[in-house]
Amino acid sequence: MTKLLLAALAALAPLCAETIVIQNANVMTVTKGTFKGSVVIKDGKIIEAGEKVTVPEGATKIDASNQYVIPGIIDCHSHIAVDGGVNEGSVSVSSMVNIRDVLNPEDIAIYRALAGGVTTANILHGSANPIGGCTLPIKLRWGKDAEGLVFEGATPGIKFALGENPKRAGNPQGGRGAGTAVQARYPATRMGVEDVIREAFNEAKAYKAEWDAYDAKVARGEHGLIPPRVDLKLQALKEVLEGKRFVHAHCYRSDEILMLLRVADDYGFKIRTLQHVLEGYKVANEIAAHGAGASTFSDWWSYKVEAFDAIPYNTALMAKRGIIVSVNSDDAELMRHLNTEAAKAMKYGGLTENEALALVTINPAKQLGIENRVGSIETGKDADLVIYDKPPLSDYAKVQKVLIDGKVYFDRDNEVSGRAAKQAEKQKLIDKEKQSQPGRGGRGGRGGQGGQAQ
Amino acid sequence: MKLAAMVLGCAALAAAASNETILIHNADVYPVTGAPMKGVSVLIQDGKIADIGAKLVPGKGVRVVEAKGLRVYPGMLDSATELGLSEISAVRETVDTGELGEFMPQLKALVAVNPESEHFGVVRVNGITSVMTFPSSGGGGGGRFGGGERQFISGQAALIHTDGWTWEDMEINRSAAMHLIFPAIAGRGGRGGGGNPDFGPDLIPGAAGGSYTQARRTYEQQIAHLSEFFDDARKYQKARAANLPGFVHDLKFEAMLPVLDRKVPMAVSASRASSIHDAIAFAEKQNIKIVILQPRELGKVGEELKAKNIPVILGRVLALPETEDSPYDEAFTLPLEAYKAGVKFAFGTFDNEFVRNLPYQAATAVAFGLPYEEALKAITINPAQIWGAADKLGSVEKGKIADLMVTDGDPLEIQTQVKHLYIHGKEVALTNKQTRLYEKYSSRQ
Numbered sequence: 077m078t079k080l081l082l083a084a085l086a087a088l089a090p091l092c093a094e095t096i097v098i099q100n101a102n103v104m105t106v107t108k109g110t111f112k113g114s115v116v117i118k119d120g121k122i123i124e125a126g127e128k129v130t131v132p133e134g135a136t137k138i139d140a141s142n143q144y145v146i147p148g149i150i151d152c153h154s155h156i157a158v159d160g161g162v163n164e165g166s167v168s169v170s171s172m173v174n175i176r177d178v179l180n181p182e183d184i185a186i187y188r189a190l191a192g193g194v195t196t197a198n199i200l201h202g203s204a205n206p207i208g209g210c211t212l213p214i215k216l217r218w219g220k221d222a223e224g225l226v227f228e229g230a231t232p233g234i235k236f237a238l239g240e241n242p243k244r245a246g247n248p249q250g251g252r253g254a255g256t257a258v259q260a261r262y263p264a265t266r267m268g269v270e271d272v273i274r275e276a277f278n279e280a281k282a283y284k285a286e287w288d289a290y291d292a293k294v295a296r297g298e299h300g301l302i303p304p305r306v307d308l309k310l311q312a313l314k315e316v317l318e319g320k321r322f323v324h325a326h327c328y329r330s331d332e333i334l335m336l337l338r339v340a341d342d343y344g345f346k347i348r349t350l351q352h353v354l355e356g357y358k359v360a361n362e363i364a365a366h367g368a369g370a371s372t373f374s375d376w377w378s379y380k381v382e383a384f385d386a387i388p389y390n391t392a393l394m395a396k397r398g399i400i401v402s403v404n405s406d407d408a409e410l411m412r413h414l415n416t417e418a419a420k421a422m423k424y425g426g427l428t429e430n431e432a433l434a435l436v437t438i439n440p441a442k443q444l445g446i447e448n449r450v451g452s453i454e455t456g457k458d459a460d461l462v463i464y465d466k467p468p469l470s471d472y473a474k475v476q477k478v479l480i481d482g483k484v485y486f487d488r489d490n491e492v493s494g495r496a497a498k499q500a501e502k503q504k505l506i507d508k509e510k511q512s513q514p515g516r517g518g519r520g521g522r523g524g525q526g527g528q529a530q
Numbered sequence: 531m532k533l534a535a536m537v538l539g540c541a542a543l544a545a546a547a548s549n550e551t552i553l554i555h556n557a558d559v560y561p562v563t564g565a566p567m568k569g570v571s572v573l574i575q576d577g578k579i580a581d582i583g584a585k586l587v588p589g590k591g592v593r594v595v596e597a598k599g600l601r602v603y604p605g606m607l608d609s610a611t612e613l614g615l616s617e618i619s620a621v622r623e624t625v626d627t628g629e630l631g632e633f634m635p636q637l638k639a640l641v642a643v644n645p646e647s648e649h650f651g652v653v654r655v656n657g658i659t660s661v662m663t664f665p666s667s668g669g670g671g672g673g674r675f676g677g678g679e680r681q682f683i684s685g686q687a688a689l690i691h692t693d694g695w696t697w698e699d700m701e702i703n704r705s706a707a708m709h710l711i712f713p714a715i716a717g718r719g720g721r722g723g724g725g726n727p728d729f730g731p732d733l734i735p736g737a738a739g740g741s742y743t744q745a746r747r748t749y750e751q752q753i754a755h756l757s758e759f760f761d762d763a764r765k766y767q768k769a770r771a772a773n774l775p776g777f778v779h780d781l782k783f784e785a786m787l788p789v790l791d792r793k794v795p796m797a798v799s800a801s802r803a804s805s806i807h808d809a810i811a812f813a814e815k816q817n818i819k820i821v822i823l824q825p826r827e828l829g830k831v832g833e834e835l836k837a838k839n840i841p842v843i844l845g846r847v848l849a850l851p852e853t854e855d856s857p858y859d860e861a862f863t864l865p866l867e868a869y870k871a872g873v874k875f876a877f878g879t880f881d882n883e884f885v886r887n888l889p890y891q892a893a894t895a896v897a898f899g900l901p902y903e904e905a906l907k908a909i910t911i912n913p914a915q916i917w918g919a920a921d922k923l924g925s926v927e928k929g930k931i932a933d934l935m936v937t938d939g940d941p942l943e944i945q946t947q948v949k950h951l952y953i954h955g956k957e958v959a960l961t962n963k964q965t966r967l968y969e970k971y972s973s974r975q
Contacts, residue, residue: 184854191858357971377964378649378883380620387964393971409850412858416890419944425968471893471944495857502855 094119095132096482098463101140105453106147106430106438115145117459120481125453138463143476146433146468147452148195148460149414150440152371153324153351153404155200156185156411157214157225163202164209165245168262168272171234171312173209175199179222185408186225190216190486192412193462193475196227196450198404198440200351201235203326206242206263206272208235210312211324213444215460215480231445233348234312236325238332239382242269270335277343280313287314322348322445324371328382330358337366349443351404353394354386360397369400369443374420391435392425402440419469429469458482551575552957553588554936554950557597562604562910563925572602574932577955582928595936595957600949603906603941604925605659605933607913608888609843610823610878613650613663613692614643614700619883627666629685633759635785637685639665640704643697649882650692651962656886657935657948660691660702660923662878662913664709664797682756684709686785687797689917691933693953706917707797707821708789712812713752714805715745753812760816763790795819795918797843801826810834821916824880826852828864832871841874841916844908846884847891865895869904876913893942905942931955 096117103125104110113127116135124130131137155162159180164170179199189197195216201209211234213227246264263269286304293301315321323340327333327350337359340347347368350356354377356363356370363370372394377386387393395401403418405411418435421427427435441451449458459482466473478486552574559567559582573581573592588594617624626642643663653661665685687707694700766783767790788794798820800809806822810831813820822835824845835842849861857863868875877892879885892905914924922931935941936950951958 188850188858357967360971361974375887376883377652378618381618384618384648385967387967389964389968393968409848413848413894416944422945423947466897469945471890471942472897474897491858498855 094482095135096138096459096479097129097131097135098138098140098145098461101143101145101463102467103453104144104146104430104433104468106433107452108454110430115453115459115461117461117479117482120459120483122453122455122457122459124455138477140463142465144464144466144468144473145453146193146415146462146464147437147457148450148462148478148480149193149436150402150444150451151189151194151197151405151411151414151436152349152402152440152443153200153406154189154197154408154411155202155406156189156197156408157181157183157199159183161202162200163204165202165204166261168205168242168245169207169276169309170201170205170209171207171276171310172308173201175201175209175211176226176232179214179225181218181220181222181225185411186216187218187486188408189411190218190478191475191488191491193415193464193468193478194411195460195462195478195480195485196441196444196446197411198233198324198444200233200324203235203237203241204245205235205237206269207276207313208237210234210321213446216485217480218485227446229449231320231322232315233322233324233444234316236273236323236336236347238269238325238327238336239266239329240380241326242272266329266332266335269332270339273336273339274342276313277317277339277345280310280317281343283307283310284314284317316345317343319345324349324351326351328352328354328386330355333359334362337362337368341366348445349402352406354383354390356399357387357390357393358385360394360399363394364398369402369439370394371402371404371440371443373406374403374417375424388420388424391421392427395421395427395431395435396425400439400442401435402443403435404440413471415464415468415473416471419471422469432469549576550956551580551589551592552952552955553586553592553594554597554602554934555586555588555594557600557602557936559602559926560906561926562906563927569598572926572934574934574952574955577932579926579928579930579932579934582926595950597936597950600936600938601941602926603657603935603937604910604923604930605935605951605953606657606888606909606941607876607917607923608653608658608661608879608885608909609876609913609916610845610880611661611663611885612666612882613653613661613885614645614647614690614697615639615663615665616882617644617647617649627664628681629665630679630681632679632681632755633683633782634665634681634685635683635708635789636781637665638688638704639663639686640688640690640697640701643688643690643700645694645696645700648963649885652964653885654692654951654953654958655948655960655962655965656889657937657941657951658692658885658888659933659935659951659953660689661885662687662689662706662797662917666709680752682711682713682752682759684711686794689919691953693956693958702919702922703917705788705794706919707795708785709823710756710796710798712798712800712805712809713749713756714800714802715742715749753808756812757816760786760790763787789818790816792817792819795821797821797823799823803827803829803831806831807834810838810840813840814838824878826861826864828867828871828873832867832873836872839874841876841912842868843878843913843916844868844875845878845880847877847894859898862894862898865892865905865908866899869900874912874916876908876916889942890944893944896942902942 098115111127114129116124116129157180159178164173198213200211212232213230214225215227217224245261248259263272349369349371351371353370353372375388377383414436418432422432438451441447450460461479463477464473476488554572559570570584571586612627615626664687686705688704689702689706690700763783763786769777798809800806822842851860896902896905911924914920932952932955934952935948937946939946
């Protein structure tokens with residue numbers, strides 16, 4: 077039944093206008109200032125934005141009087157749209173698995189996040205392993221298939237994790253030294269976490285040398301060579317060493333953050349983003365020197381020991397030390413109001429409105445290496461836009477429309493006015509199911525999440 | 531440097547403290563129970579609001595706090611927290627919610643409140659001056675760490691100030707409510723990110739895997755079991771009144787007497803409309819006063835709550851919809867639904883970590899249709915009324931306890947800063963563990 081409903085939802089295809097002009101709006105470009113004017117969209121791209129624009133003939137007009145337009149929100153840390161579990165926790169290094177293989181385009185969280193103004197999300201593996209699975213950014217093109225979600229051309233990533241989470245499998249009973257040799261998975265300490273990462277890159281370096289030697293011979297025109305054996309685990313790490321795959325590292329405490337930066341320095345690669353990085357403010361100088369980005373929570377704290385020194389000023393403090401900072405969700409609910417999560421950096425630490433907005437737009441775009449495509453309202457960029465009814469950093473603001481690639485993927489008016497019809501359709505399906513299964517009347521009547529009720 | 535000066539200044543203030551007479555001068559006062567007043571002063575004396583007026587002149591020894599352009603509101607009240615009882619939620623040793631046992635009305639959250647908990651400082655700086663703190667345990671005794679049998683009555687929730695030297699000092703009412711986790715038929719996954727497992731997960735063990743008939747039977751057995759306990763308490767009440775020979779004093783039943791006498795309400799965790807309906811019927815039958823905690827839907831039960839004058843404590847507004855095909859804004863619009871139904875309500879965060887975001891939860895309800903004034907009432911005067919403290923808290927009125935926040939704007943807006951805070955008439959330093967760490971690491975070269 078759920079599948080049928082989703083198919084019905086998908087059939088409400090995004091409004092496919094080729095040329096659109098959003099008029100009379102307060103346009104917050106993030107990189108080019110804020111003005112009252114228009115944004116012109118053609119073939120999925122922004123072709124003009126300004127106080128006065130040329131309106132192409134036949135363009136569909138969206139009147140945004142008294143409304144606000146911002147670039148689509150980018151969430152640098154999300155686990156939505158993943159089919160099943162997000163952790164491959166049986167091994168400490170799981171770089172052979174890839175989120176791309178398990179994308180679930182029917183996850184309702186995609187639509188809900190859209191309704192909160194998110195257009196791009198970095199979909200990550202979980203934090204059970206020091207080196208986790210491969211990751212990628214997606215666009216929330218609700219209604220498309222799994223491949224249709226992929227942010228084409230974006231550099232893929234890999235998840236690392238430090239601290240309490242990767243230690244957990246080394247302490248199966250929870251207590252200190254509680255794991256037996258049979259049950260426990262190395263590592264059980266932060267020391268072990270460092271070693272696991274070093275061991276893996278030690279191997280990866282040798283693997284890369286083998287391939288580099290082979291590639292050099294091929295380049296020199298040598299024939300009849302037997303290529304080295306492909307190792308899927310090391311292949312991903314080789315890409316990290318080559319700068320072709322970004323490291324997104326889950327971390328909390330300042331010691332482990334510093335540890336990872338030094339490991340990366342030793343092996344000659346960069347940490348692209350430190351994720352959560354709740355004690356990043358303690359080692360902000362070191363993070364800035366390494367050149368890592370920081371993607372953090374606005375105000376989470378106290379839920380575990382390593383989150384006890386978390387402060388809501390972290391975002392502002394790191395930003396003021398020259399780090400590119402983003403605010404992420406890691407949560408399907410929080411993802412729906414990243415605009416106000418960003419606003420908290422104005423309250424705690426005094427960022428300006430534009431600096432706060434950058435935390436969920438251009439900054440995460442830079443962190444993901446997609447800033448030439450998204451993250452601001454500029455000519456030539458993808459038309460990924462959000463229209464709000466109130467200033468977007470106010471908690472009274474509601475998302476009215478969301479566009480991705482110049483197509484309307486969420487429209488609050490249509491959403492609300494379409495509810496009665498959807499409800500009627502749902503009832504029809506329920507009645508049909510009841511009829512087809514006379515002995516099991518009433519089942520499925522509540523369309524439970526994941527159907528646990530059944 | 532500015533920060534350092536602020537910290538020093540506040541330390542001096544904290545030391546001066548409580549019997550100080552303070553005049554908040556020339557502010558805009560938002561009493562909540564009446565129209566805003568521009569350019570008036572508020573006199574704080576002996577911990578209370580002694581006077582409010584445009585022409586108040588500071589007497590000798592009165593400290594004047596210039597507040598031109600600032601606003602005075604009553605301090606906010608969060609109607610459901612575990613403040614003082616839980617420090618780091620993942621570490622059992624730091625968590626004192628969720629005792630073992632099925633019926634535990636004799637337990638008092640108040641006695642386990644750690645006044646030095648870092649959470650108090652964190653919530654204070656955002657203007658929260660009092661909270662309901664619950665002994666809360668969900669389905670299994672032993673709280674979220676599990677290990678016990680199903681719990682029905684978890685104990686007495688206390689209404690406390692968020693500042694004080696001891697829990698006695700912080701107490702407003704040690705027994706403001708008795709917490710009952712009402713049985714429910716469910717098996718659906720709850721709302722992600724919306725709830726705290728300590729507050730009635732609405733699950734019957736085994737229901738998920740079993741048939742509806744089995745779940746229904748378990749549910750009815752549980753209600754019967756709960757009724758038996760109440761019947762026993764009534765028998766005890768009678769035996770006690772009659773002073774029968776051989777009467778044995780019992781702490782559990784003693785604790786139930788104020789509930790049976792309708793002096794203390796039962797705060798009933800019930801999230802589905804059907805279980806709320808049944809909880810109302812149960813309350814009628816037992817002749818007890820109830821407050822519904824954390825409903826996730828109202829529907830027709832809204833009219834019933836209104837008709838029987840039963841208030842509700844709404845949980846997080848920023849929560850996911852209950853089911854896959856529920857409207858995306860289901861939880862955002864629940865406060866509006868409650869308002870339209872005429873139900874009296876207040877907000878609770880049902881957690882510790884996000885208590886400081888209480889006003890922003892209320893603001894989201896405003897974004898989705900709730901009138902602004904109603905949202906403000908739901909974190910000030912409404913909870914004071916619901917928890918029987920409207921004579922002391924919840925508004926800026928002469929004679930009430932001076933729990934006040936002075937802000938530079940609308941307290942429901944994230945960007946607004948709290949400039950001064952008074953709890954029981956004492957100016958409280960706007961510092962905490964987090965501001966101290968901020969200051970320390972801001973000074974790193």
